[in-house]
Amino acid sequence: MANRRISIPGSGMVKGLGVTLTTMFKTIFAPGKNLRTVNYPVVKETPVARARGVIALDQEACTVCMLCARQCPDWCIYIEGHKEEKEPSEPGGRVKVRNTLDRFDIDYALCMYCGICVEVCPFDALFWSPEYEYSEEKMGDMLHDMDRLQDWLKTVPDAPGLEQ
Amino acid sequence: MPEVILDLFANFWVALIGKVLLVALMIPLIGMVIGFAEMKLSAKMQNRVGPYFAGGRWGWAQLIADGVKFFQKEDLIPADADRPVFKTAPIWVLVGTVALFVVIPFGPGLIFRDLSVGIFYALAISSISTIGILMAGWSSANKYSLMGGLRAAGQLIAYELPLVLAVVGSVILAGTMSMSGIVEAQIEAGYPYIIFQFVGFGIFMIAALAELTRTPFDMPIAESELVMGYLTEYSGFRFLFFFLAEFANMFTMSAIAVTLFLGGYWLPGLSEDQLVYLGPIILIAKVFVLVFAMIWFRWTFPRFREDQLQSLAWKWLIPLALFNIMVTAVLKVVL
Numbered sequence: 001m002a003n004r005r006i007s008i009p010g011s012g013m014v015k016g017l018g019v020t021l022t023t024m025f026k027t028i029f030a031p032g033k034n035l036r037t038v039n040y041p042v043v044k045e046t047p048v049a050r051a052r053g054v055i056a057l058d059q060e061a062c063t064v065c066m067l068c069a070r071q072c073p074d075w076c077i078y079i080e081g082h083k084e085e086k087e088p089s090e091p092g093g094r095v096k097v098r099n100t101l102d103r104f105d106i107d108y109a110l111c112m113y114c115g116i117c118v119e120v121c122p123f124d125a126l127f128w129s130p131e132y133e134y135s136e137e138k139m140g141d142m143l144h145d146m147d148r149l150q151d152w153l154k155t156v157p158d159a160p161g162l163e164q
Numbered sequence: 165m166p167e168v169i170l171d172l173f174a175n176f177w178v179a180l181i182g183k184v185l186l187v188a189l190m191i192p193l194i195g196m197v198i199g200f201a202e203m204k205l206s207a208k209m210q211n212r213v214g215p216y217f218a219g220g221r222w223g224w225a226q227l228i229a230d231g232v233k234f235f236q237k238e239d240l241i242p243a244d245a246d247r248p249v250f251k252t253a254p255i256w257v258l259v260g261t262v263a264l265f266v267v268i269p270f271g272p273g274l275i276f277r278d279l280s281v282g283i284f285y286a287l288a289i290s291s292i293s294t295i296g297i298l299m300a301g302w303s304s305a306n307k308y309s310l311m312g313g314l315r316a317a318g319q320l321i322a323y324e325l326p327l328v329l330a331v332v333g334s335v336i337l338a339g340t341m342s343m344s345g346i347v348e349a350q351i352e353a354g355y356p357y358i359i360f361q362f363v364g365f366g367i368f369m370i371a372a373l374a375e376l377t378r379t380p381f382d383m384p385i386a387e388s389e390l391v392m393g394y395l396t397e398y399s400g401f402r403f404l405f406f407f408l409a410e411f412a413n414m415f416t417m418s419a420i421a422v423t424l425f426l427g428g429y430w431l432p433g434l435s436e437d438q439l440v441y442l443g444p445i446i447l448i449a450k451v452f453v454l455v456f457a458m459i460w461f462r463w464t465f466p467r468f469r470e471d472q473l474q475s476l477a478w479k480w481l482i483p484l485a486l487f488n489i490m491v492t493a494v495l496k497v498v499l
Contacts, residue, residue: 013464013465016464020209020463020464023208024205027208027211028208031213035213036210036211037213039213039216041217
């Protein structure tokens, strides 16, 4: 065989040691070029545009259909709502009924970021946002309410254009 | 030193308490320094930053913060565990380490107890840690712990032999088993024994890595297979004991290697008076070179397979060590 080379036993181990040693000196003396991680709270990495960081909610679009809460494998979505009657558009017409959200909480301590709620939402009220800085000191504080979820809607990138 | 302090230390009990306190302070300190070096060096070898914020600069206080964290943790004991055995196991591991400090010569006359069978004592007492590890693995009532403990037992017994046999070459050359005697013999000869005992040194370092259950011999705590081996059920300060013992053991094993093969506290060209003060610094510097090598190996080599581990010890290291003893003994008589 043409590619077969005779090597000294143990030369691979020495080569490996050389790799780690050169990597160490490169990282010590030229960290800027060689660091593969960022020094997080000081330097922040920009996540990719469609990263699954957190789930944002558009309150206006939500119809309290509960599909997301029922599909959630972790049961981490809490929804409460009530019916509001709307005046008929012309006198004598039918009274319209509209569902309004009272509570939409997601417990991020339970959420496993499967995204089924986003997929299943029939009215496009849930979105993935690349926002990732929402850690809390207590486990209980990970239950974020709908105002917080609404705030994250601003960070949701625009949907990509349709294919031509 | 002022006369008053020297007189005070002439008292046996004061000297004893002083020595015990010194070792009790040294072990956490050494453990922290080596642990921090490992964190930082491993980070650099993997293109990472490593600890950065603790302590304001370079993350120097990271290990102190970790230690405080371990003390705050709950001391969990599994329901099925053999409680007294589970509780005392970390102490046995640490005792084996502490006892090793007794015979390490830090300078001329700077030794806790100059035993005439120093190296014999060191190799015997280091086996106590093995019992502690086996106790930890057995008493945890956990299959991973048990597997880890049994692997550790098999490994430590297998590598105890090459470790002991590798030492014999130096003992033959020096003609004494006393640790300080071996260093003095090297000073008298004018060269460190590694020049003729390089085979013994290599075998000793390989066996020491295996005794310390460090990569490439870390099967007893193989994270990818056994969670954490015999450490699986430990938490809080009992885990901290194991952690400290591991790093302090790296120091003591390297110190024994330095004493036997690298001339201990001695550097060529220094007089006895200078060695009294520079000896400890020289010894610690040499030890840290070996500790660096251990850290370097850990982040370079993958783990051995269990059968490869055993065949390396029984088929290669022990015959090689025996051959080394034979050649050394013959040359000692002939030359």
